[in-house]
Amino acid sequence: MEPTFSPALHKQRHQFVIDFVKRNKPQKVVDLGCSECSLLKQLKFHCEMELLVGVDINGAKVKKKMRGLAPMSTDYLQPRNDQLLVEMYQGSVTQRDSRLxxxxxxxxxxxxxHLTLANVEHFSEVVFGYMTPAAVIISTPNSEFNPLFPRLAGFRHSDHKFEWTRAEFKSWALKVCVDHGYEVEFTGVGRPPPGQQERFGFCSQIGVFHRLGGREVCNVFCDDALSYTLLYSKNYPSLHDNNILRRVLVTEVLYWAEQLRRKWVEEETGQRDDGDTPGPAEGGGEECHRASEQHLEMEEKQTAAACGAAMKNLVEHQDVEDGELFWTDGQQESGRLSRCVSVPLSVLWSRCPKVGALSGSLGNLRRLLMDHPDVKLSQDGSAVLLNYQEQEEDRDDLEDSGFAEARRCSHSVEPEEDWDADHAALLSGDK
Structure with a gap:
């Protein structure tokens, strides 16, 4: 009886890498032999990533799949805190390229x-001697596992040039460590039937290499070799972009100012305003996006309660150190008198954590809001002015802006196709 794997073997290999990324949080990752980019599509969701690169000799295959690495609409509505650059190259892992x-x-x-044994030597020199990454994960078929596939004749894939035993893989890996200053741990994925682990080992054997000396980059080579062809390059939207930062900040300010306006109107009139207000757009990368809806609602309630308590306390005590906290006044607009509620920036900055984190300082908050078409400030620039009673058209504008949808959106990893749909795909071992 042939072994089956759950999850599928290719998913176990990818999950091994993802678990490593979660533990070690690398900022710059390159996938050599990225094929159809399925691993990269999962890695892009980790917010610690700043540079994600794929390399494959088959440029046509990469071009078919690389568009799946493009930012989604939620990446623009919920931009990352840190920058992410995704690049795809066509090239051979036996050639040097200084960009890697x-x-x-x-x-x-x-x-x-898939390499000839002669090219394996070039691969070792390029990856460990020239690229000098801080860590390397290499997986390859374990030929000792093959007898468990009774219908298998030869290698698991027609393009394989060899398949190593565990001893052969270990011998090669230890030589790499001696030659290039690494240490290695051996493990794998795809377990054999119970009680057969020692005899057969893992279906895919894995070596995890760590460069001795940590993250310091070796500078033995100083050339500017550019052997690869750039196929795709995309910067993800992030809060490092001032325009995006300002948009997200304005959304947060208007959201929390409106919450405080409603709270104040309720206190003044004793009537509850039950109109729906869209939540603020979230920023900060995948880990920040993945908070559950329940957690977001609880966080908003806690912040609104804190702001409301501060507002009520200062109003009752007539604290005017930063100007009147909330007030109504006559404002002449288009020949008619309107009443406004003033929400001091100092309250928004100090009591709403997201506003404070995005702006950095009260001065920056004032500067970023100044002259923005969606924000009406007081004459001295110290407070946001809102209509005493919310206008229906204002509410419609907020709903149409897309920010209500942004709050509900969260990233989801694109499901991979089932590569174990037939036995040949299972045996191939390819990504």
């Missing part, structure tokens, strides 16, 4: 067995 030097992590998943 000094990464935190390089992965080579079921790639090395």
């Amino acid at each position: 030097r000094g990464f935190d992590l390089a992965t080579s998943i079921e790639l090395i067995e």
Whole structure:
């Protein structure tokens, strides 16, 4: 009886890399032999990533799938805190390219067995001697596992040039460590039937290499080799972009100012305003996006309560150190008299954590809001002015802006196709 794997074997290999990323939080990752980009599509959701690169010799295959690495609509509505650059290259792992030097992590998943033994030597020199990543994860078929596939004749894939035993893989890996200053741990994915682990080992054997000396980049080579062809380059929207930062900040300010306006109107009139207000757009990358709806609602309630308590306390005590906290006044607009509620920036900055984090200081908050078409400030620029009674058209504008949808959106990893749909795909071991 042939072994089956749950989850599928290719998913176990990818999950091994993802678990490593979660533990070690590398900022620069390159996937060598990225094929259809399925691993990269999962790695892009980790907010610690700043540079994500894929390399494959088959440029046509990369071009078919690389668009799946483009930002989604939620990436613009919920921008990351930190920058992320995604790049895809066509090139051979046996050639040097200076753009791939000094990464935190390089992965080579079921790639090395597709090289000739002569090219394996070039691969070792390029990856460990030239690129010098801080960590390397290499997976390759374990030929000792093959007898468990009774219908298998030869290698698991027609393009494989060899398949190593555990001893052969270990011998190669230890030589790499001696030659290039690394240490290695051996493990794998795809377990054999119970009681057969020692005899057969893992279906895919894995070596995890760590460069001795940590993250310091070796500078033995100072050339500017550019052997690869750039196929795709995309910067993800992030709060490092001032325009995006300002948009997110304005959304947060208007949201919390409206919450306080409603709270104050309720206190003054004794009537509850039950109109729906869209939540603020979230910023800060995948881990920030993945907070549950229940957690977001609780956080908003806690912040609104804190702001409301501060408002009520200062109004009752007539604290005017930063100007009147809330007031109504006559404002002449288009020949008619309107009443406004003033929400001091100092309250928004100090009591609403997201506003404070985005702006950094009260002065920056005032500067970023100044002259913004969606924000009406007091004459001295110290407070946001809102209509005493919310206008229906204002509410419609907020609903149409897309920010209500942004609050409800969260990233989801694109499901991979089932590569174990047939036995041949299972045995291939390719990504």
